[in-house]
Amino acid sequence: MNLAYILDEGLENTPRKTLFTGDGRSYTYNQVVRASENLATGLRRLGYAPGCRIAVMLPNLPEYGLAMYGLWWLGAQPVLINPQLTLRELRHILLDSQAQAVITTADLLPTLAPLRCLPPMLTFIVVGGEVPAGDLSFAELTATAGRSGIQRIHPTDTAALLYTSGTTGEPKAALLTHGNFWAIAQSSRIAIEGTPKDHLLCVLPLFHSFGCMVALVLFALMGASVTFEHRLTPKRLMEHLRDPRLSFLIAVPNLLSTLLRFPADFRLTENLRCVCCGGSALHPQVEADFRARFGDIVRQGYGLTECVSSTTLNPLPGPVRPGSIGKPLPGGPELAICDPQTGALLGERQVGELLIRGPHVFKGYHNRPEASAAVFLDGWLRSGDLGYRDADGYYFVVDRIKDxxxxxxxxxxxxxxxxxxxxxxxxxxxxxxxxxxxxxxxxxxxxxxxxxxxxxxxxxxxxxxxxxxxxxxxxxxxxxxxxxxxxxxxxxxxxxxxxxxxxxxxxxxxxxxxxxxxxxxxxxxxxxxxxx
CATH class of the missing domain: 3.30.300.30 (ANL, C-terminal domain)
Structure with a gap:
């Protein structure tokens, strides 16, 4: 059940095919597997054991994929961190998670330097640039040959700690398991009819559950390929969106609004068959304008960090229900609507709290037993969102309960x-x-x-x-x-x-x-x- 096994299909069928590319570098399936194994072996020799926590604080680089699969190979628990956080925010996350090391870039070392002495004494594993004395070179760790088997993992073992945005109080870490990622990736593969021929452009941050699951897990499971971009400019985005390989784009509504402001003669590649949009509500007018200009390729979905991102999606190839978050993904998530006061389940077109259950739902918050207990109701995850279901099984979100x-x-x-x-x-x-x-x-x-x-x-x-x-x-x-x-x-x-x-x-x-x-x-x- 270890997520590192996801690479097996691509390694067996197309070992020389590029899996991750970006920032001028590319890695084939074979290279990702070898680098991951080397990283796991090198870290094990240095005393990092299965179950240890190592933070990943990187922009959208192909090395993000090497880092995650190397940590999974080791049996470690990656702690995903936004590179734009302040010193105060970083201190909270690193202390709360008790991470033993941070995989980061040389450019981010000055931000992290004041935190070096946090218990249990952080080590920095540096991607690119000069490596300070006492720290580790990511390039050397992934290039030094080593042989070790993939750590055996139980489906309920933690695969990643993803910190929520902290709507109230300090951010808390959602504990997402290997089983959670496997389940949602399998359901998503069926929902999008994914094949090894697909190619994804990922401009969404990889420390977020949406980008992490789709770019690092789903497309690797499909035997497909991914381009990462972290220096987004109008010119670079236009170039990516004209790439004839491109078949999938994951986006938030703000990105669709940006594309609508591009010059009138701008065209997307004809091979782009789906823009999966989530993160926040997509305004119906933006959806209609995008469809009118670029075709019927937008599919709005819905998910939570606590569900490894996706739970619903408007069907491919259709029909699409404008304004809807779609239907539950096949073979996994279950959804229901309940009265937020009594917990009683509600019928069609009755507005209530959206409930979710299934193998993709997280196991709780790190060191927050009360918060974990409060978010579950009779085996259902309480989303905190108000919505309803129509007669055809499409779901609609009306608002956040707190809003x-x-x-x-x-x-x-x-x-x-x-x-x-x-x-x-x-x-x-x-x-x-x-x-x-x-x-x-x-x-x-x-x-x-x-x-x-x-x-x-x-x-x-x-x-x-x-x-x-x-x-x-x-x-x-x-x-x-x-x-x-x-x-x-x-x-x-x-x-x-x-x-x-x-x-x-x-x-x-x-x-x-x-x-x-x-x-x-x-x-x-x-x-x-x-x-x-």
Whole structure:
């Protein structure tokens, strides 16, 4: 059950075929297997034993794949880390996971240097560049021949620790098992009708469950190939998307919006048969515009870190249900809808909490027994998302439970308000949160950013919302920002907006309008400076 065995089919059938490529380097199936075995052997000789934790803090490089398969070969537990984290965030993750070493690049060593003495005394395994004295060279470890068998693994053994974004408090590590990855990869292979001829472009970060599962596990299982990109520019993206080998792209909605801003004469390669989109809700208008321009190749899905990313997908080749997250993947995930208060299962078109169960569901959070217990209900994983199922078995997500705004005792779904605002010609992004209010409990507060060059009055936006929404759903406050805060995968981070919302004057009435240069937010993750 060790994930390292996933490489066997490609090694047997096409050993000289390229599996991972990127940053000017390529590795065949044979080279990945040999490098992985060498890495595992070298680490074992240095005292790293099965079950040890080694962090992987790399950008999207082909060496990411070598590192993961080498650690799995050893029986180690990779801790996947975002290379853009701050010193405080890194300290928390490395202490919480008790990682013994970090596989990283020479460029990132200055960021990690202050943490070298964290218990149990970190060693850095350096990819590229100069290796400081006392640290290890990734190139030497993967090039030095060694023979060792793949560590025997039980399906419930941990294959990776993936830290959640930390909606409340510090991030916590989801413990994903070898069995979890195997199960979802097998289901996904059937769902996308994957073959060895497929080729994936991966621009999503590999420390995230979506990129990790698809690029490192699924496509290797298929005997296919992957191109990684971490220096994304409009020119480089255009070149990749014209590559005749390309058949699959994994994306977040923000990336699709970027492609729609490319020059009118831009065309995708004719071989691109699927753009799998997840990470956050795909606005129906963006989906419709993309389909009209590039063809019926977008398939929206849904998943959680706690489920190794995917659980649903709109079927290939179809039919697609616009606005839907699709149907459960074949042969694995089960979904249901329940009343979030009573736990009673609900029927068609009844809105409730989305529940998930199956062999892909994680075994819990590292060192968080209470949090682990709270996320399960009678064997089902509680997603925290509100949704419903239609008569044909397609699922729809309405909102996050914590994002529901209760105005005078009535539920207002933030996504409904956001969709209305996003349908306005001038609005590029929208996020809706609830402001505390002494009379109504909460009132609707909308944050929006505008398309480049667009101008619109706040009163016009509110009037537009009022024409399509019941009075209780119309924003009472509206803040215009240059960009909304986002995670590395493009998900809007509403938790960064709530402190601002909570600080708003609760005595205010009518529409409050605030303009911020950037709303305290970084540039949109994945967004490219493309002009129309």
């Amino acid at each position: 529901v705004i209760i105005v005078s005792g009535q539920n207002v779904y933030s996504q409904e308000v956001e969709k209305v605002l996003l349908s306005h010609r001038a609005v590029r992004e929208a996020a809706v949160v609830g402001d505390p209010d002494p009379d109504k409990g909460e009132v609707v507060h909308a944050y929006v950013s505008l398309h480049e060059g667009a101008t619109v009055g706040e009163a016009e936006l509110v009037h537009y919302a009022r024409s399509q929404l019941a009075p209780i759903k119309v924003p009472r406050r509206l803040t215009v920002v240059e960009a909304l805060p986002k995670s590395p995968t493009g998900r809007i981070l509403k938790r960064r907006l709530r402190p601002q919302a909570a600080a708003a004057d609760p005595e205010a009435s009518g529409v409050e309008v605030e303009h911020h240069a950037n709303g305290g937010a970084p540039a949109a993750a994945g967004a490219l400076p493309c002009k129309k």
